[in-house]
Amino acid sequence: MFKSPAKLFQLVITLLACAFLLIPTLQSALAGVTVNYFRGVSSGLTFKWIIEVWALYSGSIFLSIWLALACLMCTLIIGVPAAYALARNPGRLSRMLEEFISLPLAIPGLALALALLQLYGGWREFRMSWTFILVGHVLYTLPFMVRSVMSVLAAIDLKTLEEGAASLGAPPHRRFLDIVVPNALPGILAGALTVVTLSIGEFNLTWMLHTPFLKTLPVGLADSYASMRLEIASAYTLIFFVMIVPLLLAMQWATARAQRIMS
Amino acid sequence: MTLSLTNTAKTYADGTRALKPTKLDIAQGEIVSLLGPSGCGKSTLLRIIAGLETPDEGAKLLFDGEDFTRFPVEKRKVGMVFQSYALFPNMSVRGNIGYGLKMQKLPKTEINRRVDEVITLCQLEPYAARPINALSGGQRQRVALARAFAPRPRLLLLDEPLSALDAALRGQLCDELAQLLRSFGITAIFVTHDQDEAMAIADRVAVMSHGEIAQIGTPEVLYRAPQSEFVARFIGAAMPLGRHIDDNTLHFETGSLNLAGSQAGKKAFIRAEDVRLDDTGPLRAKVISVTFLGTHYRIALAGLAPDPVFALHSALSAPKVGDTVGVAINPAAILMLPSDKKAA
Known part of the structure; x- marks a missing residue:
């Protein structure tokens, strides 16, 4: 199998690339459970740092989860009907609207956050509450939901399916719930996982919008890197990994599934 | 209703x-x-x-x-x-x-x-x-x-x-x-x-x-x-027949047929199943193509109209391309229709 030098060369390069990506990750994870990083693993393994991170930052972790779920609710409520409306009325205006919704992808999160601060910064209660960060997250994640649902809707003959349901006596809201939503489900699922993953991992917009009492998981991460000992920062990274990697895997699976339906 | x-x-x-x-x-x-x-x-x-x-x-x-x-x-x-x-x-x-x-x-x-x-x-x-x-x-x-x-x-x-x-x-x-x-x-x-x-x-x-x-x-x-x-052509593929109509006579290149009453200003149409190959028939036509379709032959004939006219011929053998054949058409099977400028 590896007799030809070209094949062998390819294998070595691939393994090297994997090692380049994996070794720092493993090292960082290992640092989070090492008693003293500077003395190495020989100093022993411990869960002390993880417990400490939990004590210090569990609020951030729960805030991030809560924000991600709230953000998901908002993008579902706004994004799915929006994608439906855009898919149902193709035309230049729809194209423009789609591009407009997608603008937050192109604009740096910092600029988006600054605009939000300029616009709502004077509104103290709103500025201080978690809903302010939520608004930023929804702005940033909405295009992912809309596009994901739209691409699935574009692949089915929505108009005729709806006409079929209408001829069977279904009023507009039933057609949406019985026909549009179930058939768009793979796209909604893929969009939902993307939204949750992005919301949990979002840093630069959140960093601008956060207050000392409202730190999300990545903001807390930056905070721990800046002010805590290396083991705690590493333990924090480990917790972040454990949360985000299953989400990433699920997202991959859901996207592949949606694409299978589209083809 | x-x-x-x-x-x-x-x-x-x-x-x-x-x-x-x-x-x-x-x-x-x-x-x-x-x-x-x-x-x-x-x-x-x-x-x-x-x-x-x-x-x-x-x-x-x-x-x-x-x-x-x-x-x-x-x-x-x-x-x-x-x-x-x-x-x-x-x-x-x-x-x-x-x-x-x-x-x-x-x-x-x-x-x-x-x-x-x-x-x-x-x-x-x-x-x-x-x-x-x-x-x-x-x-x-x-x-x-x-x-x-x-x-x-x-x-x-x-x-x-x-x-x-x-x-x-x-x-x-x-x-x-x-x-x-x-x-x-x-x-x-x-x-x-x-x-x-x-x-x-x-x-x-x-x-x-x-x-x-x-x-x-x-x-x-x-x-x-x-x-x-349009209807005659679309249903049952009727074909125009003859060169021109002169009162109650339908003229062909060779010969003519008598129609019932005056038909001036109308056009004559015929369906393939009503065109019979018959050596004793009053009309003459030249065979342009012969297609065998199992139950019958479909034969394209020149000389009966400006365009080829098809005949369905049920027999064990068919004339060859280039042959001149006799054709008989029952005048009752001819459809007399008003001229329709729009129809393709």
């Missing part, structure tokens, strides 16, 4: 006239076919009846005397079978068939009973629990029909229900569909571009051309007494 349409027209936003003001009356239990080439307005007319298109101002649609011109689709109680079937991929066969009943908010037991009934009627028992994408084209077509019929609509509308199937299956399912529609005893309108389908299924056929109904009648009447060149 069960269904009565008056002054029904459709002009699209860009000014295209898809349907000219049309009048159509359909009796209870009658199966009417809208037949015509693509772009003749037949689907537009069907979609107006279904409520999927809005007709121009001034249209009036009555059902048993009740005006439903302004009703939305879901209130019209029409069943529709779409060309692509439009079955819901997120539901099983049962789910699809029961959807209309569910929309009528019937109790569950009643829905189940009626779904079972329709499934039996359409012979779908082995497939009832299957998802839609596990069905063949013919099975899908039957599910689409069952789904449209299950809520007991006042009117069943079918938009080219057989055109998505391959040719071999189409003939078989055409007979099956005709039989099912008869057993339903329902008023139905059925759009097709295939005259065999229309004739096999419908009680009356409305031949449409350029956004209007050219002629409506039973298949026999349309075939034997077409009123225009």
